[in-house]
Amino acid sequence: MDQGQQISYGKNVTTGLHVVIEPDVTIGDDVTIGNHVVIKSGTQIGNGVQIGDLSVLGKGPASNKKMALKPAADLPPLRIGDDVKIGCGVVIYAGVALENDVLVGDMASIRERVTVGESSIIGRNVIVEPKTTIGKRVTVQTSSYITSDMIIEDDVFIGPCCSTANDKYMGRGNYHHQGPIIKQRARIGNNATLLPGITIGEEAIVGAGAVITKDVPSGQTYVGNPGRPIK
């Protein structure tokens, strides 16, 4: 094994039992790694990071014959900023960047080519698909689903169990996919449904259980199925 393939440990790193760390991983100072954690080759971990038990960091994507969009190869490494906290049973792919002070809850998963901005919260059991950008101080609450090719700006609040889509034709072709765009400080109620390509304006509110089929203007509140401005 040459020098470049070794693991680089900072000061005061604590690791649990049965941990698997592959070559070429970089670990900062004051990092805590739980039991049964798997860290794949190339992953870069900042200072003060906490990683819960049974999590997988830096995984590569898979595909089968049916899959229209093949996942990217040659991903950059997973990069984890300072003071990030990662729960138990989390799966994060290569090609993800988590900025400083991000919190990722238990059983959450984040696919490749996603960026999560400083101090944002990815709740427990949240699943984030590839190529989505999440701003700073965003909250994505428990069990919400963030599709691919979404843009979530700073200070957005997404309640629990929200659902988003990016594919108007539901698997019938290999055209452009576009997830929703959620502008600054917008708030989405629990179990809301957002259709592909819509924009939720700044400071807009989507009510709990609403089904949003077209753009919501800035500052307005939409509720119902289909979603309409509140009376």
Add this chain to the structure above:
Amino acid sequence: MDQGQQISYGKNVTTGLHVVIEPDVTIGDDVTIGNHVVIKSGTQIGNGVQIGDLSVLGKGPASNKKMALKPAADLPPLRIGDDVKIGCGVVIYAGVALENDVLVGDMASIRERVTVGESSIIGRNVIVEPKTTIGKRVTVQTSSYITSDMIIEDDVFIGPCCSTANDKYMGRGNYHHQGPIIKQRARIGNNATLLPGITIGEEAIVGAGAVITKDVPSGQTYVGNPGRPIK
């Protein structure tokens, strides 16, 4: 290590491979512990308990700068009653009490300060937030989301994929949070949405996919978005 920090094993305890049991854990008679299980310090496990592979028991909470409500410190230990069955890939926090004969499905997770009454079922992939009380013989089906500060009385049935909320202002302040209150024997259909602070009366029924924005009286059936009494 002093006497108090040792692990107390009952008779006929079976443990899988690569198990991590921290000091000061108490394990009853006839307990089966799967492979790669992690049991945190202080956890108390009754007689006849079965624990699936890759589960974490007695975890403490985490937080970041963005989080308005900091999680409690100094939690009591996780207490697991007799004959409880816990699936694979489960994460249960310190400060939880599971009464006798509770079943927790695979990949479910229960946060701190939650009580689950005798013979209740927490389905697979169900997530329960802090400070919620769940009665006896309750069924919470697969992938439902139980928010914090909820009260679920005895014999309630919650279908799969239900969503609940506790925060009217969606992350805009540090005021009182209140989840829904579900009274005895009420039944909630799959993928229903319950707003913060509402009460579902005794023997009431919420239809599948309904969005419940105000109280449902005892014995009545509400459907639709927004939920209204059935015609």
Add this chain to the structure above:
Amino acid sequence: MDQGQQISYGKNVTTGLHVVIEPDVTIGDDVTIGNHVVIKSGTQIGNGVQIGDLSVLGKGPASNKKMALKPAADLPPLRIGDDVKIGCGVVIYAGVALENDVLVGDMASIRERVTVGESSIIGRNVIVEPKTTIGKRVTVQTSSYITSDMIIEDDVFIGPCCSTANDKYMGRGNYHHQGPIIKQRARIGNNATLLPGITIGEEAIVGAGAVITKDVPSGQTYVGNPGRPIK
């Protein structure tokens, strides 16, 4: 240990660290098994299969006093076809058959007596209940819930976060359960809700967030709550 209880390894099998493989497991050629994987007794794995870290294969079901329908005992083994890819943190039960080229995403779970046809995709965090049949080239997207006793025909597309039910009386009796029947090439939008026993016809479309309370004829599109034909 007699001959029949040994593990049968094909050529070119790669296993990660801390793997637990029980007796009587059969593994084909060119199989890759991740770290901390648990493979239960009797499981049959074809050629070219890839298994991610921290997954459990071939688990048996559990029950408690409250559960009306007790799970089957004496299940056949889990059978995994050639070139199947299984993600990280997956739990698959005994009595499941995955045909060739199936892809099972991270954190998905499949209960006993389920068949998944060739080249189908079971997305991340999807939960499939017992006794359901899934055809060929089916896509079930992330976080959808597939209830028991469902029939999903070939080339069906189910978007993310869809919910299905099989129990009209919500836990009040031990009568016949029937999940939805989804005919060939039908497409279901994200976060749709399907009630027990309904049929979605061939090439039919269910809109995102729709609540489908009765049959949808072939080729028609239903939207809204309750679901109605599109104007």
